[in-house]
Amino acid sequence: MHPRHGTAVLTCVLLLAGDSRGDTVPERITRDLESGGITRLEAAELLEACVTDPGALPSRYTEGTEDQPCGTPALLAALRLREEPPGEASRPLLSGPEYTIDSPAGHFKLHWTDSGADSTNYGYVVDLAVAADTSWLVQCDQMGFFQPPPDNGEGGDDLYDIYVVNLSGGVLGYCTCSGEYQPPDSTHECSASHIVVDSGISSKDLRKCVVAHEFHHAVQASYDYGEGIGFVEQCAVWMVELVYPEVDDWYGSISSGENSLRTPWTGVFQLTYGGFPWPWMMWDRWGYESVRSVWEYCAAEPGNNTREANGYMIGDHGMTMEQFFMDYGLWRWFTAGNWYSGCGMYNPDAALWLPGPRVLPQHEVASLPFSGDQTEYFPPDTYGIHWIRVDLSDMQDQWVRMEFDGRDGFKWDLGVIMQDLSGRFCFQWYECDAATGEVSVSVGASGWDYAVFFPAFVDETSLDHLYQFQLSSSTGIEGGYGGPEGFGLALSSNPPGPGAFVSFSLPSSERVLLRVYDMSGRAAASIMEGMAGPGSHEIPLDGMDLAPGTYFVVLRAGNAAECLRVTMVE
Numbered sequence: 001m002h003p004r005h006g007t008a009v010l011t012c013v014l015l016l017a018g019d020s021r022g023d024t025v026p027e028r029i030t031r032d033l034e035s036g037g038i039t040r041l042e043a044a045e046l047l048e049a050c051v052t053d054p055g056a057l058p059s060r061y062t063e064g065t066e067d068q069p070c071g072t073p074a075l076l077a078a079l080r081l082r083e084e085p086p087g088e089a090s091r092p093l094l095s096g097p098e099y100t101i102d103s104p105a106g107h108f109k110l111h112w113t114d115s116g117a118d119s120t121n122y123g124y125v126v127d128l129a130v131a132a133d134t135s136w137l138v139q140c141d142q143m144g145f146f147q148p149p150p151d152n153g154e155g156g157d158d159l160y161d162i163y164v165v166n167l168s169g170g171v172l173g174y175c176t177c178s179g180e181y182q183p184p185d186s187t188h189e190c191s192a193s194h195i196v197v198d199s200g201i202s203s204k205d206l207r208k209c210v211v212a213h214e215f216h217h218a219v220q221a222s223y224d225y226g227e228g229i230g231f232v233e234q235c236a237v238w239m240v241e242l243v244y245p246e247v248d249d250w251y252g253s254i255s256s257g258e259n260s261l262r263t264p265w266t267g268v269f270q271l272t273y274g275g276f277p278w279p280w281m282m283w284d285r286w287g288y289e290s291v292r293s294v295w296e297y298c299a300a301e302p303g304n305n306t307r308e309a310n311g312y313m314i315g316d317h318g319m320t321m322e323q324f325f326m327d328y329g330l331w332r333w334f335t336a337g338n339w340y341s342g343c344g345m346y347n348p349d350a351a352l353w354l355p356g357p358r359v360l361p362q363h364e365v366a367s368l369p370f371s372g373d374q375t376e377y378f379p380p381d382t383y384g385i386h387w388i389r390v391d392l393s394d395m396q397d398q399w400v401r402m403e404f405d406g407r408d409g410f411k412w413d414l415g416v417i418m419q420d421l422s423g424r425f426c427f428q429w430y431e432c433d434a435a436t437g438e439v440s441v442s443v444g445a446s447g448w449d450y451a452v453f454f455p456a457f458v459d460e461t462s463l464d465h466l467y468q469f470q471l472s473s474s475t476g477i478e479g480g481y482g483g484p485e486g487f488g489l490a491l492s493s494n495p496p497g498p499g500a501f502v503s504f505s506l507p508s509s510e511r512v513l514l515r516v517y518d519m520s521g522r523a524a525a526s527i528m529e530g531m532a533g534p535g536s537h538e539i540p541l542d543g544m545d546l547a548p549g550t551y552f553v554v555l556r557a558g559n560a561a562e563c564l565r566v567t568m569v570e
Contacts, residue, residue, distance in 0.1 A: 024068045025050040025169065026077065028061045033081075040081045047078035048178075054169030067170020069210075070236070071196075072217045073229045073272060075176045080226070090179060091154065092163045092196055094118050102159060103129035107136045109159040112199070118165045120199040125164055127204060128197055131211040132162060138212075138243045139219055143288050145295070146222040151192035152181035160194070160218065162211075167198040173210040175217035177225045188299035191225040193218045205247045212243040223299040228306035230269045235291060237276035241349075242288065250276055254353045260332055262358050264454075265374075267381030268325065269307055277353075281331050284346040286317055318511040318531075322413065322458055323559065326429040329385050329415045329454045330561060333357050340423050341519040342552020342563055348521040363388040368400065370471040379465045380457045385415075388453045390471065392445040398473040399442050402453050406437030406467040411459040414439050416484050417452040423552070428484035428560040429456075437467070442474075443484070486562035489555050492538075495569045501538045502527060502553060508534045510558040516544065516566070517552045524551060532557070 026047060033043040049056050051071030068074070096115025101122075103110065110132075112118070112125045140147045148160055155161035167173070177191035195214045201207045216239040220232055240249045252273075253259060258266050259274025268278055282290040290313055297309035311321040319327075334343035336356025341348070362375050363386055372388070380386060390400055406412035412432040419425050432439040443451050457465040487504040502514070514528040525544045546568045554563045 023065055025054070025057065025061050025065050026068065026074045028065065030077075032061075044078040044081035047074045047081070050074055050169060051167075051171055051174055054171075062169070069170060069172040070213060070233065070273075071167075071171045071174030072176070072214065072236075073233055075174055075178060076225075076229055076232070079176075079178050091161070091194060092165050094163070094165065100156070101125060101129060103133045105133040105136065107160055108132045108162055109155055109157065110162045110164060111155070112164040118199050120164055124199070124207075127207055128162060128164065128211055131208040132160075132215060134208070135212045135215040135243050139216060139239065143242070143292065145219045145292055146190070146299075148218040148222045149181070149183050149186070149190055149192050151194070154181065154192070155194065162195045162197060164197055164199045166200065167196065171198065172201060172206070173197045173214045175214045175221070177221045189224050189226065189302060190222045190299070193221045193225075205244070206249075208244055209240045209247055209249040212240045213237065213249075216240075220295065223295040226304050227298050227309075228269055228304055230272055230275055231279075231294075231306045231310070233272035234275040235279050235295075237273050238279040238283065238291070241280070242283075248349065248352065250349075251352070255355070261335060261353060261356060263378075264329075264332065264358065265378045265380040265384040265386055268328075268383040270381055277332060277335075278328070280347070281328055282313070284331075290317070325383055325458065326413055326415050326456060326559065327556070327561070329387075329429075329456060330417055330427045333387065333417055333419075333452060333454075334425075338419070339521070341521045342423055342517050342554065342565060343425065343521075344515070344517060344552075344554040344556075344561070344563065345521060346517075346523055350521075357387055359387045359389045365390040365471060368395070368471050368473040371469065373468045374466055380455065381465070382457055382460055384465075385454045385456045388455070388469070390451040390453070392448050392451060395445040395473055396447075397475070398445050399476055400445055400451055401440065401442045401472050401474065403440045403470040403472075404432065404438065404453075404455060404467065405469065406432055406455065406457070407463065407465060408437055409435065410437060410457070410461055410463075410465070412437045412439075412467070413456045413458055414441065415454040415456065416441055416443060417450075417454070418443060418448045418484055419450040419452060420447065421449045423565060424563055426484040426486045426560075426562050430559070484560060484562075487555055487557065487560070489553065489562045489564050491541075491553070491564070491566055495567045496541050498542075500541045502541060503536065503538045504555055504562075505536045506532055506534050506557060508558070513556040514539065515554055516546065517554060518546075519550055527553070 029043055029046045032038045051074050094113040095118040096113035099112055101110050110125050110129050112120055139145045150158035175193050175195045177193040180192040182191045197210055213236045216236040237250055237253055257274060260277040279291045293313045294309045297312045314321055314324045334345055335350045335353040339351040360375055362372055404414050413429055415429040417427050430439050455467055489504045492501045512528055512532045515523050516525040518524040524546055528539050548569050551566050552563055553566055
C-alpha cells in the first residue's frame with residue numbers, strides 16, 4: 001500500500017458522508033465500514049462498484065439514496081482503503097466496436113462506440129472533444145496549472161484518454177488514477193489518469209461542465225493524487241466557473257444540501273461540492289494563482305497535506321489560516337440578498353448564491369434579553385461557524401452586549417458584523433479566552449440595521465463543540481470589549497477633488513488592503529496593499545483614473561474591515 005494510505009483512512013472516507021447531496025451510496029458504505037460491518041477491502045470494492053457498476057450493489061446501499069454526479073471522490077476513497085494498490089489500469093470496455101477521435105488541439109483521444117449500451121454519436125463525442133480542449137486551454141495554457149503526465153501508452157498513445165460510456169446511479173463522469181502510470185522521475189507524487197463521461201447527458205452545457213470538472217481532477221493528480229477529498233472537489237466545482245462562467249454550474253452545489261452557506265457549521269475541509277466558496281474566496285482576494293499555489297505546496301510535501309498547503313499559501317499573503325477563516329465568515333455573509341456592489345466580494349455571481357447564508361431559527365434575535373447555544377443537532381465542526389443575527393430596529397439608542405462562553409480549554413473566536421442595509425458595514429473578530437472559551441463584546445446599535453455575531457471553533461477535539469451565549473442591552477458599554485468601530489475610514493472630500501486623500505487609523509502595525517470597488521462589485525483600483533504602522537494615515541487618491549459614478553472603498557487590516565461609499569465626478 002502507498003505509505004500515505006495507511007493513515008487517516010477512515011477520516012478520508014468519512015468526508016464522503018458530508019457530500020452536499022445528502023444520503024448517498026458512498027455515505028452508506030462509509031457507515032457500514034465505520035460500524036465494522038465490512039472490511040476496508042470490501043468497502044473499497046463497494047465504492048468502486050457504486051461508480052462503475054452500481055447495479056451490482058446490494059439494495060441496502062442503493063434504495064432511496066441521492067445521486068452523486070462525480071464519481072471521483074468514491075474512487076479516491078477506494079484507492080486509499082486498499083491494502084495494495086491495483087497493479088494495472090482498468091480502462092473501460094465498450095459495448096460495441098471502439099472508435100477513437102483526437103481532439104482538434106491534439107491533447108485528447110476520445111474512445112466511443114455507436115452500438116450497445118454505451119452507444120452515442122459522432123457529434124456528441126466532438127462536443128466532448130472541444131470541451132476538453134477548452135478545459136486544457138484555460139487550466140493549463142492560460143492559468144499555468146500542471147499538465148497531466150503521459151500514461152505510458154495505456155490508451156494507445158500518450159494523448160489523454162476520455163472514454164464515453166453508459167454510466168448509471170446518477171454518476172455523470174469520473175477521473176481515476178487507480179493503477180495508472182506514475183512517472184518514476186517525477187519530483188512529486190503525481191499520477192497519470194483517465195476520464196470517463198456518461199454517453200447520455202442531454203444538456204450540452206452540462207456535458208461541457210462535466211468535462212471541465214473531471215479534467216481538473218486530472219490536473220490535481222498531476223500535483224499529488226493523494227490530497228484531501230474535500231478540497232479536491234471544491235476546486236473542481238470552482239474551476240468550472242473559470243472555464244465556463246456563463247453556465248453557473250455551481251448552482252446545484254449552493255442551493256441545497258450541505259454547503260458553505262446553508263450549513264456553515266460544517267468544517268471547511270469536510271465539505272465537498274458545496275465548499276467551493278473557499279477556493280472562490282482565494283481567487284476573489286488574490287487571483288487564481290493563489291489556488292494554483294496551494295496545489296504547488298501540496299506537490300512539494302509528501303502525504304496528504306491539504307490543510308497545511310492552504311496555510312502556507314495564506315501565509316504568503318501575510319495572513320494566518322485563522323485570520324483568513326474569520327474573514328471567510330464575513331465574506332460568506334455578503335452573499336444572496338446581503339450582497340451589494342461595495343461589500344468587497346469581487347464576483348457579482350455571489351448575489352445569485354440563493355437562498356444565501358442560513359441563520360438557524362434559534363439564532364434569530366428580535367428582542368433582548370436573549371440566551372441560546374449551539375442548538376441540539378448542529379454544533380460547529382472545526383473551522384465551522386454559526387451566524388447569530390440581532391435585529392436592531394428597536395434598539396437604536398442601546399448598546400447590545402454579547403457574552404459568549406465556549407467549551408473550556410479549546411480555541412474559539414467570535415466575529416462581529418455591523419450591517420447597514422443602505423450599503424455600509426463594519427467588522428471585527430476577537431479571540432476567546434484560551435482557558436475558559438469566554439469573551440464579552442458590546443456594540444452600539446445606533447445607525448445599524450443588524451448585528452451579526454458568529455462564533456467559530458478553530459481547534460481539534462473529538463468532544464462536542466458546545467457553547468452558550470447571553471445577549472442583553474444597556475445605555476452604555478458595561479465591561480468587555482467595545483464592538484467594531486472601524487478605522488475611522490474617511491475621505492478628505494466626497495466627491496474627491498485634486499489632492500484628495502483617504503484617511504484611517506490603526507491601533508497597531510497591520511497588513512493593509514485598501515481597494516475601490518465599482519457598482520458591479522469588481523475591484524476598480526487598489527489604493528494600498530502592504531504593512532502600515534500604528535496611528536493615523538493619509539493615502540493620496542491621485543491617479544486612480546476612475547470613470548464618473550458611485551464606488552465603494554473597502555479597508556481590511558488585521559482582524560477588522562470597514563466600508564464607505566464614494567462618488568467620482570469629471
